Amino acid sequence: MSDKGMTIHLKIWRQARGAKTGKFVDYTVQNIQPAMSFLEMLDILNEDLVKKGEEAVEFDSDCREGICGTCGLVIKGTAHGPHAATTTCEVRMRGFKDGETITVEPFRAGPFPVIKDLVVDRTAFDRIQQQGGYVSANVGSAPDGNAVPVSKYYADKAMDVASCIGCGACVAACPNASASLFVSAKISQLSRLPQGGLERGRRALAMVAQMDQEGFGDCSNHGECEAVCPKEISIENIALMRREYMRGALKGD
Amino acid sequence: MSTNRKLDAKIPGGPLALKWERHKMDNPLVAPGGNRRKFTVIVVGTGLAGGGAAATMGELGYNVLNFCIQDTPRRAHSVAAQGGINAAKDYQNDGDSIERLFYDTIKGGDYRSREANVYRLAELSTGIIDQCVAMGVPFAREYGGTLANRSFGGVQVSRTFYARGQTGQQLLLGVYSALSRQVQAGTVKMFPRYEMLDLVLVDGRARGIIARDLTTGEIKRYAADAVVLATGGYSPVYYLSTNAVNCNATAIWRAHRRGALFSNPCYTQIHPTAVPHMGDYQSKLSLMSESLRNDGRVWVPKKPGETRRPSDIPEAERDYYLERRYPAFGNLVPRDIAARAAKVECDAGKHAYMSPYSVYLDFGDAIQRLGRDVVADRYGNLFSMYEEIIGDNPYQVPMMIYPAPHYTMGGLWVDYNLQATIEGLFVAGEANFSDHGANRLGASALMQGLADGYFVVPRVVASYLAGAKLQAVKTDHPAFAAVENDVRGLIGRLLAIKGHRTVREIHWDLGRIMWDKVGMARDAAGLKEAIARIGELRGQFWHELALSGTDADLNKQLEQAARLADYLELGELMARDALMREESCGGHFRNEHQTPDGEAKRDDANFCFVSAWEYTGENREPVMHREHLAFENVELKTRSYK
Ligand SMILES: Cc1cc2nc3c(=O)[nH]c(=O)nc-3n(C[C@H](O)[C@H](O)[C@H](O)COP(=O)(O)OP(=O)(O)OC[C@H]3O[C@@H](n4cnc5c(N)ncnc54)[C@H](O)[C@@H]3O)c2cc1C
Ligand code: FES
Numbered sequence: 001m002s003d004k005g006m007t008i009h010l011k012i013w014r015q016a017r018g019a020k021t022g023k024f025v026d027y028t029v030q031n032i033q034p035a036m037s038f039l040e041m042l043d044i045l046n047e048d049l050v051k052k053g054e055e056a057v058e059f060d061s062d063c064r065e066g067i068c069g070t071c072g073l074v075i076k077g078t079a080h081g082p083h084a085a086t087t088t089c090e091v092r093m094r095g096f097k098d099g100e101t102i103t104v105e106p107f108r109a110g111p112f113p114v115i116k117d118l119v120v121d122r123t124a125f126d127r128i129q130q131q132g133g134y135v136s137a138n139v140g141s142a143p144d145g146n147a148v149p150v151s152k153y154y155a156d157k158a159m160d161v162a163s164c165i166g167c168g169a170c171v172a173a174c175p176n177a178s179a180s181l182f183v184s185a186k187i188s189q190l191s192r193l194p195q196g197g198l199e200r201g202r203r204a205l206a207m208v209a210q211m212d213q214e215g216f217g218d219c220s221n222h223g224e225c226e227a228v229c230p231k232e233i234s235i236e237n238i239a240l241m242r243r244e245y246m247r248g249a250l251k252g253d
Numbered sequence: 254m255s256t257n258r259k260l261d262a263k264i265p266g267g268p269l270a271l272k273w274e275r276h277k278m279d280n281p282l283v284a285p286g287g288n289r290r291k292f293t294v295i296v297v298g299t300g301l302a303g304g305g306a307a308a309t310m311g312e313l314g315y316n317v318l319n320f321c322i323q324d325t326p327r328r329a330h331s332v333a334a335q336g337g338i339n340a341a342k343d344y345q346n347d348g349d350s351i352e353r354l355f356y357d358t359i360k361g362g363d364y365r366s367r368e369a370n371v372y373r374l375a376e377l378s379t380g381i382i383d384q385c386v387a388m389g390v391p392f393a394r395e396y397g398g399t400l401a402n403r404s405f406g407g408v409q410v411s412r413t414f415y416a417r418g419q420t421g422q423q424l425l426l427g428v429y430s431a432l433s434r435q436v437q438a439g440t441v442k443m444f445p446r447y448e449m450l451d452l453v454l455v456d457g458r459a460r461g462i463i464a465r466d467l468t469t470g471e472i473k474r475y476a477a478d479a480v481v482l483a484t485g486g487y488s489p490v491y492y493l494s495t496n497a498v499n500c501n502a503t504a505i506w507r508a509h510r511r512g513a514l515f516s517n518p519c520y521t522q523i524h525p526t527a528v529p530h531m532g533d534y535q536s537k538l539s540l541m542s543e544s545l546r547n548d549g550r551v552w553v554p555k556k557p558g559e560t561r562r563p564s565d566i567p568e569a570e571r572d573y574y575l576e577r578r579y580p581a582f583g584n585l586v587p588r589d590i591a592a593r594a595a596k597v598e599c600d601a602g603k604h605a606y607m608s609p610y611s612v613y614l615d616f617g618d619a620i621q622r623l624g625r626d627v628v629a630d631r632y633g634n635l636f637s638m639y640e641e642i643i644g645d646n647p648y649q650v651p652m653m654i655y656p657a658p659h660y661t662m663g664g665l666w667v668d669y670n671l672q673a674t675i676e677g678l679f680v681a682g683e684a685n686f687s688d689h690g691a692n693r694l695g696a697s698a699l700m701q702g703l704a705d706g707y708f709v710v711p712r713v714v715a716s717y718l719a720g721a722k723l724q725a726v727k728t729d730h731p732a733f734a735a736v737e738n739d740v741r742g743l744i745g746r747l748l749a750i751k752g753h754r755t756v757r758e759i760h761w762d763l764g765r766i767m768w769d770k771v772g773m774a775r776d777a778a779g780l781k782e783a784i785a786r787i788g789e790l791r792g793q794f795w796h797e798l799a800l801s802g803t804d805a806d807l808n809k810q811l812e813q814a815a816r817l818a819d820y821l822e823l824g825e826l827m828a829r830d831a832l833m834r835e836e837s838c839g840g841h842f843r844n845e846h847q848t849p850d851g852e853a854k855r856d857d858a859n860f861c862f863v864s865a866w867e868y869t870g871e872n873r874e875p876v877m878h879r880e881h882l883a884f885e886n887v888e889l890k891t892r893s894y895k
Contacts, residue, residue: 017468017469033534036532036534037536039536043534049801051753051799054801055801056801056802058809060324062323062330062498062499063330064497065333065537065540067332067419068323068328068333092641094644115468115807116807119807121324122325123324123445125325126436126445131437133433134389135387135388135389135430136434137384139309139431142380142384142386142387143383143387145382145383145392148386149399150398152394152395152396152398155394158389159416162423162426163422165422166325166328189389189391193389195387195389
């Protein structure tokens with residue numbers, strides 16, 4: 001690497017809005033510092049493109065610190081890049097070599113249609129959530145916060161899965177484009193808390209039905225989802241989701 | 254220029270503790286069922302304030318249209334809050350009360366907020382926790398199953414509820430789940446990837462918005478009986494801040510241009526503990542939660558220009574300047590004080606080795622005292638985030654931190670009912686000015702967001718709707734066509750510039766001016782210079798901006814350019830407000846107004862008021878109005894944390 005930083009070659013998926021498909025386009029960016037984030041590197045590319053009068057590469061991001069779930073790129077073939085337990089926006093350039101070629105693609109899955117370039121439509125997740133990813137407690141109806149004790153063990157377990165950021169990497173990584181890790185995270189959070197327990201059966205049935213209707217595939221235990229999940233949500237939750245589903249189907253509550 | 258237009262805050266009569274209860278009793282209601290369905294309410298924003306308001310109004314039966322910029326409401330910037338949310342539950346039996354939370358918040362805000370609003374906030378805080386628990390928010394718990402608390406800067410009780418370092422995320426997911434339920438029930442219609450670009454007034458009342466569909470670029474009209482703006486804060490006016498890259502002032506600024514007064518724009522919060530600025534490529538400064546100051550000790554080398562690594566600097570050559578200057582609160586002084594103290598040290602050449610703008614936050618003692626595991630349990634996620642960014646391991650090497658723009662206390666002026674100076678326009682959450690005075694205490698923005706969203710907005714909007722006797726208005730009303738035309742004109746103007754400088758380059762320049770001259774310490778000469786330079790930069794923007802692509806497409810550069818156009822006006826107003834305020838208070842520090850030992854010197858005789866600026870046209874001087882602040886329940890004191 002020279003003082004001027006690294007040179008990086010990019011193969012980026014470009015797809016016009018409304019087009020059925022797109023293609024990889026090659027770009028080169030210079031003067032890339034190791035401490036830069038991957039998205040800051042793309043910012044620089046976009047400034048170069050705009051100055052040349054070319055259209056910027058569209059990609060989503062917002063918080064740029066790994067919590068909002070907006071960003072999501074397949075970098076060198078892996079959702080959110082080669083590092084475990086990070087989101088795309090947390091990927092730093094120090095993990096790449098001077099002169100390296102990096103492919104950049106959107107999160108691909110049937111239920112996540114590409115809107116433009118690297119931006120995809122993940123509203124299917126919202127529709128699944130709308131089917132029951134909640135506790136039916138209107139504002140105003142709550143008892144005192146300490147009225148119902150919750151064991152620290154279960155509260156922590158619930159928090160482990162509640163940390164899902166809804167980014168969709170699990171779907172992008174799954175050969176079947178299954179949304180099971182995402183859906184199971186919500187089902188498992190709420191069924192582990194007394195407040196969510198009352199609607200558990202109904203919730204599992206409705207969310208799973210919507211997941212199927214959106215066109216997400218079945219889980220066949222590949223485990224790719226867990227490997228790319230930036231919040232390290234465990235695949236165990238999928239087994240729990242199946243139990244909850246059975247419970248709902250058999251007991252009807 | 255300043256005049257005295259009467260600003261009526263509509264504070265209800267009676268004793269402080271009974272105002273809100275009485276107000277609820279005295280104001281009209283809309284009966285349940287079909288009556289409520291007849292009213293349409295636009296809510297812009299899906300954070301704690303907007304999402305909370307939309308869901309709750311949906312539960313009550315109103316017809317709600319809810320807009321956000323992100324692809325789903327669950328990503329509003331509230332999601333990024335780390336540390337916690339305050340509530341006067343007194344579960345720790347350590348002497349907390351509504352009264353004390355009220356008092357701490359008023360004092361924390363350096364006596365520049367409205368008593369009645371702050372009291373209501375403290376009063377509603379307890380119900381927020383109950384509601385969140387009922388919705389399945391997995392707050393931290395003790396082994397016995399009860400809710401856990403931690404303490405936050407500027408107070409002496411433990412009243413902060415939290416969910417690891419992800420409290421904002423969990424509260425927002427609670428809001429999102431309530432919203433999802435209402436979308437399913439058909440009461441709330443969601444508009445993700447939409448940006449409000451202007452406000453439509455009919456007969457002087459807010460009756461709708463013009464929004465751009467960010468996917469297709471289409472400009473669309475929406476009509477309603479009331480409009481609620483809950484569009485968050487605007488710290489990216491400094492370019493680098495702890496906020497998300499899409500945070501903006503556009504909705505409130507366009508409303509300001511339509512007549513809503515803008516209050517206290519000079520009150521900004523520079524958070525003391527963020528990752529330092531390392532290079533010009535940076536797009537944000539990640540926050541390291543304030544909770545770190547519970548166990549971390551802040552220090553700088555005693556010797557100016559020190560080049561040794563921190564581990565090579567012996568104890569006797571370190572200055573724990575917060576513990577030295579503020580023995581009573583030590584590392585837990587409020588944010589404005591901690592931030593300015595870091596600046597004072599760095600300006601004197603005392604700083605961490607890697608950057609002249611950084612101080613140490615050291616966990617060495619905490620690890621010895623508590624053990625590595627306990628420290629990891631409390632702060633593990635923050636430590637790994639830090640290591641990702643900086644490349645150092647905070648278990649071994651002290652963290653480097655520096656203040657960063659974080660929160661904007663200023664915002665649209667609202668009365669006690671959260672109504673702006675435009676009737677039918679309500680403003681909630683960080684977008685209004687109302688509850689934090691000149692400095693916000695930690696863990697109180699989430700509290701305000703949910704208090705406004707779950708409890709205040711649904712009540713006050715209902716009484717407006719019940720009392721207003723509104724005519725039916727549809728989007729074919731000429732007022733909509735006129736405003737839509739303005740929006741199209743603006744977008745066309747931006748795309749027609751065809752200059753050579755990118756949005757980021759110009760935004761960066763604005764950020765530099767703001768940080769250097771309207772940042773942690775300000776003076777008259779610098780502020781005047783800022784006003785002049787921002788004016789010039791605005792001229793450059795309108796001649797030199799480079800954009801590509803079209804308006805009829807997803808085009809994020811265009812979105813950012815339109816937001817920057819507003820920042821270029823707002824930045825100037827912030828400087829003007831700071832120049833007008835000839836005192837130091839909270840986050841606003843004027844070098845000319847300090848005590849001999851460098852503390853802020855307030856001027857209650859002349860500045861105990863809220864400024865409220867009126868827009869008078871592009872490149873014209875704004876006019877200032879005042880709301881005098883009356884303190885009937887607390888005594889104005891010099892804030893001391895010594
Ligand atoms: C890193 C970080 C950590 C923080 N930690 C804490 C903490 O521990 N405790 C605490 O109390 N506070 C904390 N805060 C502050 C707190 O998170 C925010 O002040 C609060 O969440 C703001 O909520 P809001 O609902 O007002 O706005 P936001 O959550 O910012 O929501 C704004 C909404 O408005 C939408 N919007 C904006 N403009 C438009 C437009 N023109 N058209 C359509 N939609 C629009 C956005 O899409 C979004 O949905 C933190 C802030 C940051 C940045
Ligand atoms: S941009 Fe928020 S998680 Fe990456």
